[in-house]
Amino acid sequence: MTQPLNPPARLLMGPGPINVDPRVLRAMATPLVGQFDPWMTDAMTDTMKLYRSVFHTDNEQTFLVDGTSRAGIEAALVSLLEPGDRVLVPVFGRFGGLLQEIASRCGAAVHLIETPWGTVFEPEAIETAIRVVRPKVVAIVHGDTSTTMCQPLAEVGKICRREGVLLYVDATASLGGNEFAVDDWCVDVATAGLQKCLGGPSGSAPITMSEAAVSVVQARRHVEAGIRASTDAATGTRIGSNYLDLAQIIDYWGPRRLNHHTEAATMLYAARECARILLAEGLDHAVARHRLHGEAMLAGLRGLGLTPYGDPRHRMNNVIGALIPSGIDGETVRAAMLDDFGIEIGTSFGPLHGVIWRIGVMGHNARRDAVLTTLAALEQVLRGCGAPVAGGSGVGAALEVYS
Amino acid sequence: MTQPLNPPARLLMGPGPINVDPRVLRAMATPLVGQFDPWMTDAMTDTMKLYRSVFHTDNEQTFLVDGTSRAGIEAALVSLLEPGDRVLVPVFGRFGGLLQEIASRCGAAVHLIETPWGTVFEPEAIETAIRVVRPKVVAIVHGDTSTTMCQPLAEVGKICRREGVLLYVDATASLGGNEFAVDDWCVDVATAGLQKCLGGPSGSAPITMSEAAVSVVQARRHVEAGIRASTDAATGTRIGSNYLDLAQIIDYWGPRRLNHHTEAATMLYAARECARILLAEGLDHAVARHRLHGEAMLAGLRGLGLTPYGDPRHRMNNVIGALIPSGIDGETVRAAMLDDFGIEIGTSFGPLHGVIWRIGVMGHNARRDAVLTTLAALEQVLRGCGAPVAGGSGVGAALEVYS
DSSP, X not given: OOOOOOOOOOEEOSSSOOOOOHHHHHHTTSOXXXXXXXXXXXXXXHHHXXXXXXXXXXXXXXXXXXXXXXXXXXXXXXXXXXXXXXXXXXXXXXXXXXXXXXXXXXXXXXXXXXOOXXXXXXXXXXXXXXXXXXXXXXXXXSEETTTTEEOOXXXXXXXXXXXXXXXXXXXXXXXXXXXXXXXXXXXXXXXXXXXXXXXXXXXXXXXXXXHXXXXXXXXXXXXXXXXXXXXXXOOSSOOSOSTTOHHHHHHHHSTTOOOOSOOOHHHHHHHHHHHHHHHXXXXXXXXXXXXXXXXXXXXXXXXXXXXXXXXXXXXXXXXXXXXXXXXXXXXXHHHHXXXXXXXXXXXXXGGGTTTEXXXXXXXXXXXXXXXXXXXXXXXXXXXXXXXXXOTTHHHHHHHHHHO | OOOOOOOOOOEEOSSSOOOOOHHHHHHTTSOOOOTTSHHHHHHHHHHHHHHHHHTTOOOSEEEEESSOHHHHHHHHHHHHOOTTOEEEEEESSHHHHHHHHHHHHTTOEEEEEEOOTTOOOOHHHHHHHHHHHOOSEEEEESEETTTTEEOOOHHHHHHHHHHTOEEEEEOTTTBXXXXXXXXXXXXXXXXXXSSSTTOOOSSOEEEEEOHHHXXXXXXXXXXXXXXXXXXXXXXXXXXXXXXXXXXXXXXXXXXXXXXXXXXXXXXXXXXXXXXHHHHHHOHHHHHHHHHHHHHHHHHHHHHTTOOBOSOGGGBOSSXXXXXXXXXXXXXXXXXXXXXXXXXXXXXXXXXXXTTEEEEEOOGGGOSHHHHXXXXXXXXXXXXXXXXXXXXXXXXXXHHHHHO
């Protein structure tokens, strides 16, 4: 007989998912109402409004895609890009590579530019590539957790707008913990997830779309048979996905409430509560909180003798990369952190697998006690692995940031 | 300031979603662990095992797609069907039309056969069409809630196996409340959702795949850049979606645990709890329970003077269609049920919109008190609309079924 769920206690200080805010967990236990119940459609409309604030935008088309953050990315790219369309993907880590992968499955002609992992792009490099490639879309990650780097976008957005190129941004890992301003930065489409700085679980992908992006998508609007009205003339090249067809999802969230999927109500409840909590704190305050605790963690890791990874000017607030010292096995340390202290930290992908640890300080876990507890445990584990660590050196350095 | 969620009390007796079992709601408030934590991967493996029992199959590849039931459908079709592949879709309601829509977006050559709404197919009709079309896949709905009809599949499965055709079945609305036997019926791929007879919320799509189906999908395996090993040679025509690529999702759920999406852990918790509850009750018992309460509802509706919709030999256990009497406005009745009694019932789509009501008796709501309360309220509402209804005629008829 299968037993009820009984997970071990964990402090999740990796690159996400993180411990869900208890208020979000409770919100997910809220009873359902019908998907076209007036209360439910009001809750959907409220959620659109909340995410306009989270994304710093006036975009009418701001809603949720029912899937993980990756579903949001694919919805954006498959709806914007027609087969043969040119897309420029500046890659500075694994998740830029994912944008390339997804865009290429949409049949787009993908043009890459790359910068070494641990660095970000100068806007001029992107501008030059735009002039060579003349893409329809530039697709880029904001904070790529694989390298812990955060790409500045204000200038990139202006360039794209000036050049008549749509800008898509994957803000999954950065939103809520780093400054992100859709309208001010001229971002056309941004997508995110709940499982990083928003303090929720994976499974819902907030998205926002500028009017220009909406126009591109609406020019490919094919309402599905069975719910199509005689006035719903099909137009343009049909989007290659039904589930991730943003034109149909817009009709579902809009006043017509055209049947598409059955809304994942529990994930909507989670997304709404994440935004409610974030906005009650204040977005600026939340970003400052992530910055403070990220700096404390960074100072603490240095105090433990570790070397931070990547360009210090472009660090994400919420994930810190630290080089694994020579002679120490990174996986042994991660296992001891988990087994002896119940604390999860991450490694990275590809060229950084086993080379850096990634330590997250985000969402509900962007807290002083979580930072200090992680540093105290890591001190013990490093010492146990033979690293010469002075007692209190990590916690002490973090406390100096706090004082 | 946005207030915490506070939905009105609702008894959801429409075609789904329905009230989530309170045990499932509580399971969703369970804290997260990391996605590659041994406890989490064990929970995933347990969930695969539970759904093998739910689907009546030994299929190793039985897991969850992270999205609503529609995501499961699209994952199956986009992974099985290459552009140009022939697919036969026998349509007996709106959701057959949806299979056509999705298959056609996959670039498949879709061949439809249709039977009037309210009826199902004779196996011979499907067999004849298979011989004419020679499709790679037959894609069909088991229980189509739009008509409340349940297509017998045991014979269809044997025909497909004999003819060398893969059989895909959308069991979203039927699984758990109607007999459904993947292995005995020779079903190659089946997908479902939680929001019907399984008593959970929308947002997770259980799927099972036969070895033949797995072979077809693996022949199109392209592990994405960034996590690809040198031994992961790409093969066949790449699947057009990354998010819904079953070959990659198999690698994520399998022993290699290749990073794909970040598992929607809360929805996994929900899916696991739905299956746990269902199997603790016993699948046969659950199907019998749906049949009993469905029959009581049907008798009660007849008692109220309503005429059941569709072929009585092929009714789903869990959704009853009843013709809206002439002179009664169906939407007025639905609104009064909701506003005065907090009870949701449904109408249908397309040619049946405003012509039938659909009353669900499923999952947690396949209960005597839910049936009797709905009938008692409907008696009042019908009388209020001027229908000549004898007091107690609906509840009385249902009680006779129970006695």
